[in-house]
Structures are given as C-alpha cells and as structure tokens.
Amino acid sequence: MKRILILLFSLFVLTGCSDYRELTDMAIASSIGLDIKDGNYNVIVHVLDAKKTGEKDVSPNIKIYESSGKTLHEALRKIVLESPQKLYVGHLNSFVISESFAKEGISKIFDFILRDSEVEKSFNLMVTKNNINEIMNINNSDSNVPLQDISKSIDLSTNIEGSTSSITFDRFIESVMKIGIDPVLPVILIKDEDDKKTISLDEQNAIFKDDKLVSYLNKDNTFIYNLLNNNLSSSVFSFKCDKNDYGSIEILDYSSNYYYDFDLNKIITEVDIVSGLSELNCNMNIENNKIMDEIEKKIKNELSENINNFFNEIKKSESDILGIEQYIYRNNYLFYEKNKNNISELLSNSEIDLNLNITIEQIGSLKKGNEKID
Amino acid sequence: MFNKIINNLSKNPDFVVKKINIKGEYIILLFFETLCDTKNINDFLLKPLSEINNNNKSLLFDFKNLIEKYIPSFKVNEIKNYNDTIFNLYNGFVILFFRSNCYSLEFRKQLDSGIGSSENEKSIKGPKDSFTENYQTNIGLIRKRIKNNELVLKEIVIGKRSNTKVGILYVNDIANEKLIKKIVNKINKINIDSIPDSNYIYEYISNNKSLFPNVITTERPDYVSYKLLNGKICIVVENTPSVLLLPAFFIEFFHTMDDYYQNNINAFYMRIIRLFAFIITVMLPGIYIALITYNHEIIPPSLIVNFAMQKDGVPFPTVIEALVMNVTFEILRETDLRTPSKLGSALSIVGALVLGDAAVQAGLVSPIMVIVIAITSISELIFSTNEVGNSVKIWRLIFIAFAGFSGILGVFIAFILLVGELCSINSFDIPYMYPTSPFNLKDQENNIILSNNYKMKFRNKLTSFKNIKRGEL
Amino acid sequence: MKKLIEKYNNKYIGILEYFTLVVFLSRSFFNGIGFQKILSISKQDTWIVIITSLVFGIFFMGMIYLFNKKNILESNNKVINFILLIFVIVSFMIILNDFVTFASLKYLFETSNYFIAFLILFPSLYIVNKGIETIGRTSLFMFFISILLFMINCIVLFKYIDFNNLKPMLVLSNNNFFSSLIHAIIYTISPILILNIIPKNNCKKINLCFIFGYIISTLSILIIFFYITTVYNYKYMDLFNYPAYFILKKAEYKLIANGGNVLSLFFIIDYFFTITIYLYLIKYISIKIFNYKNNIFYYAIIIICSFLSIILLSNIIIKNIILNNILIYLLGFFMCFYILILYKKKLKKIKK
Known part of the structure; x- marks a missing residue:
C-alpha cells in the first residue's frame, strides 16, 4: 500500500526532462563577431555544421548567421529566425570586436556573458580593423574554420614567438577590474592577395585603458612586453653580427622581474636569459672565446636598446600595461594612498634601471662558424 | 511390520524381495534395485550367506553376531520401527529379516558423475576440483x-x-x-x-x-x-x-581464490580492475546519456562535433536507443546460454552482423551507442557466477532512468542511493560493507589490498573473534 | 568488536560516522551564503580571518564540551523540543532552497524547482527510513569520496595560483575583521550543535570527535578560500554568487573539457547529508512531541515543509532579506539557547 502511494505521488512530480537536448537540435557556435551602431547590437555567428557527409576525416563546415537586437541576448536569440536549431554557446572559441566598438568601451557585453552560467569564459578576444561583415563572411579561404585556426596561431605565437599577445575573456575582465594594470589584445585583419582573401594577424596589438581602446603597440615592443611578463616559453631573437648579415639565438630559459624603488622613483628591471646559438650567417670563428664574448655583447646592446624603446613608449602612453601602479598598490599601500591622483605623472618622470644578462650555453652541432664562402 | 512393508511397497516394480534358504531357515532381503549396488550385494552379502549354508549352522542362532563378524559391510543398524525401515530403504540400505529381527546394511549405489573440474568458477593456478551432486x-x-x-x-x-x-x-x-x-x-x-x-x-x-x-x-x-x-x-x-x-561481505564478491595463490601486488591490481568493471557496468550507460543530452560542456570541443555527426540520421532519442540496445544484448546472452553448441557459430555471426554493421548502416543506432553497450555487457561477465550480476542489471536501469531525467546530477544522486542501499544490508547481523563502512584499520588487509598479515598471521576480526591468530590452536 | 556482533538494533551510531556527519554539517551553509558573504566583507585577507576563527572556535568548543554528556539536548520537556523542532525546520527549509537554487542555476536550468526538490528528497527519505545506522555508514563511505574529490580539485587548480593576488595584506579595518570573524564562527559552529540529540554508543570520545570534525571542516574551508582569493583577483570574485563553483570551471584536463560540473559534486555531498540528517531529526523530535506510531504523519510534515520552502523563498526580495540579514541572528540565537540549556543542566547537576 505504501509503495503504491509513493509511486502515485512521484508520478505527479515527474515533470522533469525539460532540459533534455539532443545534439542534433543544437547549433554549436564557434565564434561570434560583434559591432554596435547607434545603440543596435549587430551580431554575426559562425556555427559548426554537423551534417553527416559521405567522406570521413573532414573538418566541419561553417554556416554563417546574422542578426541584430537591442541587447546582446536578444540578438543571439533572434538567430533562430535563420537557423533550424537553437544556438549553444557553451563551446565558444573566439570573439571578435570591431575597432569602433572597442573605442567606446567593451564593458557593455560583460553582463550577459558573466550572468549566463552556460558560457565558458575561456574564449579568446580579438579586435579587428576591418568591417565585421567583411571579416566574418570570408568563405573562400583554405581552411573551413578560419577563426579557429587564427585563434590557435595567436596562442602559439604568444607562447613561442612573441609578436602577439593572446588573452582570454576572464583574464581580460580581471585586468579591467584590477587596480593599476591594463590589458593588451591581438588584432586581426583581412589580407587581400590575387582575388583570395584570408584572415591574418596584424603586426600591431591593441592597448586598452580600462575598457576602451587607446593606442597600438608594434611588434618589437610586444616581444618585450611578453618577455617581461613571463609569457614566452621560448623564442628567437636576431642580432646583427656583420655589416649586412644577421644571426639568431633561441631563448631557452629566462626569468624577468621588475621592481619599483619608492624613494628614488626608479623602475628596476632584471632579465636573465639562457640561450643557444641557432643560426650564424657571418664568417666567425666561434671557438675563440673573445669572439663569443663579442657576440654576447652585441646581443646585449640590441636587446637593451629594444627594452629602452619599450619603456619610453610606455611612459608616453596613458595606460599602464606592465602594471607598475599595481605593484605600488600591492607592496606599499600607504604610498599608493598618498599619491593616488598623480601616479601617472610620477611614472612618466621615472628613471629606468636595466640589468640584463645573456649567456649562450649551446652552439649546436657545428664547431666553428666559418663554412660560408664569400 | 514385514507385512506392512510388503503391502505398501510391493507395487513398485524396482522393489526386490529375496528369500534365502539356509537349512530350513529363511532370511529375507528387501531393497530397491535402483538405489543399491547389486554387484556388491552379490559379492559381499549373498556369497557369505550361502557359505554358511554348508558349514556352521550353529552360527545362525546368534544372528546379530553372525552379521557383525562375518559379513563385510560398514553400517549395520538394528531397526525397530516402521519409519526407520522406510527411511533406510529409500537411502539405499538393504533390510534383512530373520525371525522377526530386522537389520539394515548399507550398499549404496554411486549415482553421480565423478569429481571433475569446475565449469563455472575457473582458476588458473591451484586446485581445480569441484563439488558434485553426491x-x-x-x-x-x-x-x-x-x-x-x-x-x-x-x-x-x-x-x-x-x-x-x-x-x-x-x-x-x-x-x-x-x-x-x-x-x-x-x-x-x-x-x-x-x-x-x-x-x-x-x-x-x-x-x-x-x-x-x-x-x-x-x-x-x-x-x-x-x-x-x-x-x-x-x-x-x-x-x-x-x-x-x-x-x-560485499567485498568478497570481488575476491577469487586466485588472489590467495598469487603475488600480493597482482592481486591488488586485479581487484582494482574488478571494482572498476563493476562501476562501468552499472554506471556507464547512465553517464553517457547524461553527457550527450544534459551536460554538453564536459565533452571536449573536438569530440562534440564528431558525436553530433554520428547521431545525425538517427531518429530515436538517446534514452530509447540505450534501452533497446540493452534489451537486445540481454537476449543475446540468454540465447548464448541455451543454444546447443552446434548451432552456436551461425547465431553469433548473425548477432554480430545485425547489431554491428547493419543497424548502424541502416541508421537505427549510432555507432557510439553500440560501443558503450558492448563495453558494459563485457564488464558484466565478470560477475556471472554470483548473484551480483542479476542485481547489476536492475541498477543499470535505475541509473538510466535517473540520467534521462536529470543529467549528471541525477547520476550522482543515484550513486548515493546505491551506496545507501548497500550500507543498509545486514548479512546475519553483520554489516555488509564491513571493512569500509564501519571502518576498521586492521581488517583493511583483506579489503582491496591483500597483505601477508591476512594470509599468514591473523584472521578476519569480525567473524572469528574467538580465535584470531592463525598459527596457534 | 562484540558490540557489532550483538543484536543489530538500529539505535546507535558509531564514532567515526559521527565525525563525518560533523564535517558535512558544519560546511553546509558555506556554498550558498558563506563564501560570498565573507568574501565581500573581508576581501583579500579572508584567510587570516578563517585562521583566527579556527583558534576561537576550538577555544569555544573546548569550554562547552568540558560539561558535555551523551545526549545533552535530549529532554522530555515539550517546550524545548518544540523550539528545537522549529529550528530544525527553518534550517531545513533554508538548505533545501539553497540546494534547489544551486542545482537549478548550474545544472538543470529549465526544470521546475519541485522536481529538483523531489530528486533529492526521495533518496534522502529512503535512507532515513532505514535508520540512523545506515545514515552513518553511508556518510562514512561518501566521506572517502569527498576527500578524493577535494584532492583532485586542489591538484587541478594548483598551476593557477598566483600569490600576488593576496597583496596588499592586512589592510582590513577592525570593523570588517570582527564582523567577518563572527560570521565565520557562527556559520561553522551552529549547525553541529543540533547533532547532540542523535544517540551514540561511545560517549567518552565524543568531545574529541566534535573538535576534530570542526578542525577538518574549517581547514577545508580555509583551503577553498585560499584558492578563491589567489586564482583570480578578489574584485572579480566579488561579482559572483557562487565563487567556489566558478573557479572550478577553470579546471580542464585532456579528456574533460570543463570539469566544473563534475568537480562541484563535492558540494552536493554536503547538501545531501545535511538534508538527510535534518529529515531524521524532524522525525525523531516529532515522535517525542506527538506520539503517533504511523509514519505517514511525519512524511506529511516533511512534504509540507518542502513545498513551503520552495514557495516562500522563491520570491527574491524575501530571500535576500532572510539570507543577508536575518539568518545570522537566527543561528546566533540558537547558539545562545544551547549555552542556556547547558548552564541549566549544569546547575541541576550541582544542585544534586
């Protein structure tokens, strides 16, 4: 008798199953492009196509949908008017923002993405100089999923090359909310060659202040920025070893720290690099210790020059991408409280003190360097 | 009493009544020829009795002495009442009547196959004999x-x-x-x-x-x-x-005698694999359904498009697919038990073809579901010798139901329900999940790990609390 | 050993099982309210606050348990039992609503709240029906799994720790420090005082059990707060209403892309066992007040309370008022009530 009652009662309550979604009823979004014009959110979405084709081992195709609305959520929901399945943003890969929107301030999109618990916050953010419509509608490039490939190459380049700097959405918001540090975003553009358009990385990276785009950072400076922030795991640096020829070293292991001296208003940077000689295009006899010292000195001079250029560039701009102000806030709270209002003036008049150490520990398989014929 | 026996039992065609004449005295033998070994009766009972015929007639006067000393047989009982007689007759004894005394001797027939090796509980090393019906x-x-x-x-x-x-x-x-x-x-x-x-x-x-x-x-x-x-x-x-x-104890269904005949570390590894097989066979269809239909964020992004492509043409929802494949595999297993071995090979080809290729090509099931159910069924075969296998089948259905209603949260709550059910069983006033749930540090030596302390020194503390050390008497 | 073999009488609970129940119960208020409230009061120095609360808590419990006997809250006075019943019912309603909101936001977005409440009530009632000894054994088994999940969480998030997020240290004002300290102490200690009603079979080691359980649960909360404040900056974490779930979303390993939903099952275990113990206590105390033998009466009380909890607390305004303002006073009042009963019984003992 008791069991029948329990069964009857549970039948009343078994109204579950409303969350049941089959994979064939979902449109899996891979990247979203956003632009704002006159208060209207224009959204273009790349959706992965999951139709079974006859051939196997083919990467999925992309379907492109466009819609607009007064808020981001309304624009994303209106995609149902074009697509046969409901949008699923759980596996979002990249998010592209137009330059004009970035100059006004990105913080308008924070609320939707943070409030919805289904969206994963680890997608890459990118800025584009072209029109959003053009860059998201490219469909005759070599790969089926151009934005996913660009996202992967941004990650790789941050890790092993250094001329771009990738950032995910949660770290971006964290930088915006932290006191005293500003984020750097990569930039993509359309390369037009022989009637074929491809997406590629721009040579400049975008610097933000709080959430507005203010200026750009060129390639060499981005390399130094990645070096000082410990983002690189290895990289290649070229130096001039002769009148016309260059050589290059591979950075194997390094450590870099920067401090701020409160009394003397000085930024102290310490960089220790362990590297290996990878290519030498001048005729030099490396077995000689003096010539090796000369090479190390040349590298050191070039790198110091680059770092000094970087610091000069930063002192001129109004945003603080290295985070010296954050360092002051964290380590000397009272000093920060006293000088809260004129920190940027203080920093633009500060001196730079650089301690740079480069050692070449490996030279590869060749003994000498004089096999070239003039 | 003799007449009563004859009246009640003489309608059985295999009931033998034999009269032996020893110089005027009659000895009557009663037995069932289907239950007694007639060759032994001839050799050891009738022969000595017929030898008396020639020589010592005086021995007949002390009949009990005669039987006990001259006739080779073990159990000789003197029987006084009717029920005992019937009981002994049906157990393969021979009843001797002489001058209203009644004795029974055992001449049982061996009615079973000999001691063979065990078919259901096999082992690699060690003794392999098994019990018979005798x-x-x-x-x-x-x-x-x-x-x-x-x-x-x-x-x-x-x-x-x-x-x-x-x-x-x-x-x-x-x-x-x-x-x-x-x-x-x-x-x-x-x-x-x-x-x-x-x-x-x-x-x-x-x-x-x-x-x-x-x-x-x-x-x-x-x-x-x-x-x-x-x-x-x-x-x-x-x-x-x-x-x-x-x-x-519950953990003893995961132990076999092979563990005690081998290295300790091998035993530990195999026990972990058996526990893992138990978890797979109960929970894997439920976890798969929960991942595919409720919690898609757990699947890596490269696999999710792959799964979506595989499920493209299939019209049935995932839960129905899982239940249908489960029932089909159960039918396959039952037919495997009951077909004679000569028909076996044709049926296994049909089974493999139907469930493997043809159903997937026709678009009735997705290939991943076949893989999941195949792994589940193979893991269940570890428990086919004891009754745990039967209860696993029902719990698998409960897990599929919970997963179909509420995703991975439901699977986890069903897991807590399974643990609660296991912990509430008492096997004759002893807790079922003994070394784990009322926790005891010493008895962990025979839980999942196996240590030499258990094999050589101390017994299980809960069932043998009177005498724990193995070495002493 | 002989006690286990003697008649299985379903009345007592062992010491280790009791210890695991103390751990689960004292962490129960944290996932819904505790983490976000304490984090918003004491920002990046939360770990200092928790260590201080550990010291104070041990001192407080040591003082109380000098006078502890086996089942000190158990009495036949109907007024006391009624107050206890009200406290247990209110706590049960808050925790059930907490669980329903958490599961509804993070796991099952569109299912109705009544179904989620049924989903957790049905196995809880099944286990409560079997008796206190089954509750103890299940809780001991799930404690091992809870430790395993905790270790996996710590290992997976280890590479994201950044100690610089903890600076500047010790800039907290006195007001905030003490307010946060009192919050931490009340949230951890007040639920476990109600466990004194459950019959136990070894009263000499009870005090040790309580203090150990309290230490372990506070240490685990300390580690979770440490991770919350170092993986991300506290200003970012201040935005969310479930910060502990949020940092688990960052856990990813090769097979599992976003482990947040799986690794948060650590909190579901806490919710499940608090709800189970509260249901058992409602049944136990109601049997003392009303002496009916029929079980359906007690199940009816439980079902009415669950319906009320979903209906009443689904209004956001009422819920905010109760959770942010009233709850702390309610729990504090219960602690004072407990000390009062202790004092009264000690007076009785002295008079004798």
Whole structure:
C-alpha cells in the first residue's frame, strides 16, 4: 500500500526532462563577431555544421548567421529566425570586436556573458580593423574554420614567438577590474592577395585603458612586453653580427622581474636569459672565446636598446600595461594612498634601471662558424 | 511390520524381495534395485550367506553376531520401527529379516558423475576440483582439507517428501555459537515438501529485502575450506553442488581464490580492475546519456562535433536507443546460454552482423551507442557466477532512468542511493560493507589490498573473534 | 568488536560516522551564503580571518564540551523540543532552497524547482527510513569520496595560483575583521550543535570527535578560500554568487573539457547529508512531541515543509532579506539557547 502511494505521488512530480537536448537540435557556435551602431547590437555567428557527409576525416563546415537586437541576448536569440536549431554557446572559441566598438568601451557585453552560467569564459578576444561583415563572411579561404585556426596561431605565437599577445575573456575582465594594470589584445585583419582573401594577424596589438581602446603597440615592443611578463616559453631573437648579415639565438630559459624603488622613483628591471646559438650567417670563428664574448655583447646592446624603446613608449602612453601602479598598490599601500591622483605623472618622470644578462650555453652541432664562402 | 512393508511397497516394480534358504531357515532381503549396488550385494552379502549354508549352522542362532563378524559391510543398524525401515530403504540400505529381527546394511549405489573440474568458477593456478551432486563426496572433499577434530558436522533432514539431508559445517573454536544456534533453529522450522537446491534454504534463513545476495554460493572446496577457517559457516545440501557460505561481505564478491595463490601486488591490481568493471557496468550507460543530452560542456570541443555527426540520421532519442540496445544484448546472452553448441557459430555471426554493421548502416543506432553497450555487457561477465550480476542489471536501469531525467546530477544522486542501499544490508547481523563502512584499520588487509598479515598471521576480526591468530590452536 | 556482533538494533551510531556527519554539517551553509558573504566583507585577507576563527572556535568548543554528556539536548520537556523542532525546520527549509537554487542555476536550468526538490528528497527519505545506522555508514563511505574529490580539485587548480593576488595584506579595518570573524564562527559552529540529540554508543570520545570534525571542516574551508582569493583577483570574485563553483570551471584536463560540473559534486555531498540528517531529526523530535506510531504523519510534515520552502523563498526580495540579514541572528540565537540549556543542566547537576 505504501509503495503504491509513493509511486502515485512521484508520478505527479515527474515533470522533469525539460532540459533534455539532443545534439542534433543544437547549433554549436564557434565564434561570434560583434559591432554596435547607434545603440543596435549587430551580431554575426559562425556555427559548426554537423551534417553527416559521405567522406570521413573532414573538418566541419561553417554556416554563417546574422542578426541584430537591442541587447546582446536578444540578438543571439533572434538567430533562430535563420537557423533550424537553437544556438549553444557553451563551446565558444573566439570573439571578435570591431575597432569602433572597442573605442567606446567593451564593458557593455560583460553582463550577459558573466550572468549566463552556460558560457565558458575561456574564449579568446580579438579586435579587428576591418568591417565585421567583411571579416566574418570570408568563405573562400583554405581552411573551413578560419577563426579557429587564427585563434590557435595567436596562442602559439604568444607562447613561442612573441609578436602577439593572446588573452582570454576572464583574464581580460580581471585586468579591467584590477587596480593599476591594463590589458593588451591581438588584432586581426583581412589580407587581400590575387582575388583570395584570408584572415591574418596584424603586426600591431591593441592597448586598452580600462575598457576602451587607446593606442597600438608594434611588434618589437610586444616581444618585450611578453618577455617581461613571463609569457614566452621560448623564442628567437636576431642580432646583427656583420655589416649586412644577421644571426639568431633561441631563448631557452629566462626569468624577468621588475621592481619599483619608492624613494628614488626608479623602475628596476632584471632579465636573465639562457640561450643557444641557432643560426650564424657571418664568417666567425666561434671557438675563440673573445669572439663569443663579442657576440654576447652585441646581443646585449640590441636587446637593451629594444627594452629602452619599450619603456619610453610606455611612459608616453596613458595606460599602464606592465602594471607598475599595481605593484605600488600591492607592496606599499600607504604610498599608493598618498599619491593616488598623480601616479601617472610620477611614472612618466621615472628613471629606468636595466640589468640584463645573456649567456649562450649551446652552439649546436657545428664547431666553428666559418663554412660560408664569400 | 514385514507385512506392512510388503503391502505398501510391493507395487513398485524396482522393489526386490529375496528369500534365502539356509537349512530350513529363511532370511529375507528387501531393497530397491535402483538405489543399491547389486554387484556388491552379490559379492559381499549373498556369497557369505550361502557359505554358511554348508558349514556352521550353529552360527545362525546368534544372528546379530553372525552379521557383525562375518559379513563385510560398514553400517549395520538394528531397526525397530516402521519409519526407520522406510527411511533406510529409500537411502539405499538393504533390510534383512530373520525371525522377526530386522537389520539394515548399507550398499549404496554411486549415482553421480565423478569429481571433475569446475565449469563455472575457473582458476588458473591451484586446485581445480569441484563439488558434485553426491552428499558424501562433498563432505569428504571438505574434510580432507581440514583434518582436525574441531570441524563439526551437524546433519538435519528436511523436506516431507524428499527427505533431503542438510549438513552444517563449522570449526568449533573459531565460529560464532549464537549464529550457529540461530541457523539450526531456523532450519529445523522449515516445513516444505522438497528442496531442489540450496537457494531454498537461503530464502528461509535470511530476511533479506534487497537485491544483493546475502550469502556466497560456491562450487569449489578449496574456497570453502579456506573460509571455514575464517569463521564462516557452510551449508551442504544433498543433490546439489552449490554450497552456501555465510555470513558474506560485499567485498568478497570481488575476491577469487586466485588472489590467495598469487603475488600480493597482482592481486591488488586485479581487484582494482574488478571494482572498476563493476562501476562501468552499472554506471556507464547512465553517464553517457547524461553527457550527450544534459551536460554538453564536459565533452571536449573536438569530440562534440564528431558525436553530433554520428547521431545525425538517427531518429530515436538517446534514452530509447540505450534501452533497446540493452534489451537486445540481454537476449543475446540468454540465447548464448541455451543454444546447443552446434548451432552456436551461425547465431553469433548473425548477432554480430545485425547489431554491428547493419543497424548502424541502416541508421537505427549510432555507432557510439553500440560501443558503450558492448563495453558494459563485457564488464558484466565478470560477475556471472554470483548473484551480483542479476542485481547489476536492475541498477543499470535505475541509473538510466535517473540520467534521462536529470543529467549528471541525477547520476550522482543515484550513486548515493546505491551506496545507501548497500550500507543498509545486514548479512546475519553483520554489516555488509564491513571493512569500509564501519571502518576498521586492521581488517583493511583483506579489503582491496591483500597483505601477508591476512594470509599468514591473523584472521578476519569480525567473524572469528574467538580465535584470531592463525598459527596457534 | 562484540558490540557489532550483538543484536543489530538500529539505535546507535558509531564514532567515526559521527565525525563525518560533523564535517558535512558544519560546511553546509558555506556554498550558498558563506563564501560570498565573507568574501565581500573581508576581501583579500579572508584567510587570516578563517585562521583566527579556527583558534576561537576550538577555544569555544573546548569550554562547552568540558560539561558535555551523551545526549545533552535530549529532554522530555515539550517546550524545548518544540523550539528545537522549529529550528530544525527553518534550517531545513533554508538548505533545501539553497540546494534547489544551486542545482537549478548550474545544472538543470529549465526544470521546475519541485522536481529538483523531489530528486533529492526521495533518496534522502529512503535512507532515513532505514535508520540512523545506515545514515552513518553511508556518510562514512561518501566521506572517502569527498576527500578524493577535494584532492583532485586542489591538484587541478594548483598551476593557477598566483600569490600576488593576496597583496596588499592586512589592510582590513577592525570593523570588517570582527564582523567577518563572527560570521565565520557562527556559520561553522551552529549547525553541529543540533547533532547532540542523535544517540551514540561511545560517549567518552565524543568531545574529541566534535573538535576534530570542526578542525577538518574549517581547514577545508580555509583551503577553498585560499584558492578563491589567489586564482583570480578578489574584485572579480566579488561579482559572483557562487565563487567556489566558478573557479572550478577553470579546471580542464585532456579528456574533460570543463570539469566544473563534475568537480562541484563535492558540494552536493554536503547538501545531501545535511538534508538527510535534518529529515531524521524532524522525525525523531516529532515522535517525542506527538506520539503517533504511523509514519505517514511525519512524511506529511516533511512534504509540507518542502513545498513551503520552495514557495516562500522563491520570491527574491524575501530571500535576500532572510539570507543577508536575518539568518545570522537566527543561528546566533540558537547558539545562545544551547549555552542556556547547558548552564541549566549544569546547575541541576550541582544542585544534586
């Protein structure tokens, strides 16, 4: 008798199953492009196509949908008017923002993405100089999923090359909310060659202040920025070893720290690099210790020059991408409280003190360097 | 009494009444020729009796002395009443009537196959003999491994029509006396007409309401003798090779005798794999359904498009697919048990073709579902010898139901429900999940790890609390 | 050992099982309210606050348990039992609503709240029906799994720790420090005082059990707060209402892309066992007040309370008022009530 009652009662309550979604009823979004014009959110979405084709081992195709609305959520929901399945943003890969929107301030999109618990916050953010419509509608490039490939190459380049700097959405918001540090975003553009358009990385990276785009950072400076922030795991640096020829070293292991001296208003940077000689295009006899010292000195001079250029560039701009102000806030709270209002003036008049150490520990398989014929 | 016997039993065609004439005196032999060994009766009973005919007639006057000294046979009983006579006749004894004295001698026929190797519980190393349907052989196989005075055997006859003998074996100074008294009391109260198998006795003595088994059923005498020395009690029933061992712990369904004959670390590794197989066979369809239909964020992004492409043409929802494939595999297993071996190969080809290729090509099921259900069914085969396999099938359906309604949260809550159900079982007043749930540090030596302390020094603390050290008497 | 073999009588609970129940119960208020409230009061110095609360808590419990006997809250006075019943019912309603909101936001977005409440009530009632000893054994088994999940969480998030997020240290004002300290102490200690009603079979080691359980649960909360404040900056974490779930979303390993939903099952275990113990206590105390033998009466009380909890607390305004303002006073009042009963019984003992 008791069991029948329990069964009857549970039948009343078994109204579950409303969350049941089959994979064939979902449109899996891979990247979203956003632009704002006159208060209207224009959204273009790349959706992965999951139709079974006859051939196997083919990467999925992309379907492109466009819609607009007064808020981001309304624009994303209106995609149902074009697509046969409901949008699923759980596996979002990249998010592209137009330059004009970035100059006004990105913080308008924070609320939707943070409030919805289904969206994963680890997608890459990118800025584009072209029109959003053009860059998201490219469909005759070599790969089926151009934005996913660009996202992967941004990650790789941050890790092993250094001329771009990738950032995910949660770290971006964290930088915006932290006191005293500003984020750097990569930039993509359309390369037009022989009637074929491809997406590629721009040579400049975008610097933000709080959430507005203010200026750009060129390639060499981005390399130094990645070096000082410990983002690189290895990289290649070229130096001039002769009148016309260059050589290059591979950075194997390094450590870099920067401090701020409160009394003397000085930024102290310490960089220790362990590297290996990878290519030498001048005729030099490396077995000689003096010539090796000369090479190390040349590298050191070039790198110091680059770092000094970087610091000069930063002192001129109004945003603080290295985070010296954050360092002051964290380590000397009272000093920060006293000088809260004129920190940027203080920093633009500060001196730079650089301690740079480069050692070449490996030279590869060749003994000498004089096999070239003039 | 003699007339009563003749009247009641003479309608049986295999009932033999033989009169022997010894110089005017008549000795009457009564026996069932289907239950007695007639060759032995000729050699050892009729021959000496006919020799008396020629020589010592005076011995006839002391008939009991004559039988006890001159006729080679073990058990000689003098019988006074009718019921004992019937009982002895049906147990393969020969009844001798002489001048209204009545004696019975044993000339039982061997009515079973010999001791073979075990078919259901196989092992790689170690002894491989198994119990048979003969009661004496079974008890003999146990006794020859524990050649000690403390091994006690109690016999009870139950069953109104079948009169089956039930033997209870235990080691007197290790096992728990209260438990033995309780079991003997309960068995004595059984009121039934026949006992075909030891499972009937299990139903009477345990008050188990859950699906998981309360006792261990086994066919191997080395297992029984090893566990008897740990303080367990063994029940042997005539005419069946399944022997009961009680009380049982849940972790013992994951132990085999191979563990005790091998290296400790090998045993540890194999036990972990068996536990893992248990978890897979109960939870894997549920977890798969939860991942595909409710919690898509757990799947890596490269796999999710792959899954979506595989499920493209299939019209059924995932839960229905899982249930249909499950039922189909159960049907396959049942047919595997029941077909004669000559038809086996054609059917297995049909099964593989139908479920493997053709259903996937026709777009009825997705290939991943076939893989999931195949792994589940193969993992279930580890538990086919004990009753855990039967309860696993029902719990798998419960997990599929919970996963189909509420995703991975439902799977986890169903897991807590399974643990709660297991922890609430008591096997004869002893907690079922013993070394894990009422936690005991010393007894962890035979839980998942196996250590030499258990094999060589100390017994299980809970069942053998009277006498824990192995070495001393 | 002989106690286990003697008649299984379903009345007592063992010491280790009791210890695991103390751990689960004292962490129960944290996932819903505790983490976000304490984080918003004491920002990046939360770990200092928790260590201080550990010291104070041990001192407080040591003082109380000098006078502890086996089942000190158990009495036949109907007024006391009624107050206890009200406290247990209110706590049960808050925790059930907490669980329903958490599961509804993070796991099952569109299912109705009544179904989620049924989903957790049905296995809880099944286990409560079997008796206190089954509750103890299940809780001990799930404690092992809870430790395993905790270790996996710590290992997976280890590479994201950044100690610089903890600076500037010790800039907290006194007001905030003490307010946060009192919050931490009340949230951890007040639920476990109600466990004194459950019959136990070994009263000499009870005090040790309580203090150990309290230490272990506070240490685990300390580690979770440490991770919350170092993986991300506290200003970012201040935005969310479930910060502990949020940092688990960052856990990813090769097979599992976003482990947040799986690794948060650690909190579901806490919720499940608090709800189970509260249901058992409702049944136990109601049997003392009303002496009906029929079980359906008690199940009816439980079902009415669950319905009320979903209906009443689904209004956001009422819920905010109760959770942010009233709850702390309610729990504090219960602690004072407990000390009062202790004092009264000690007076009785002295008079005798």
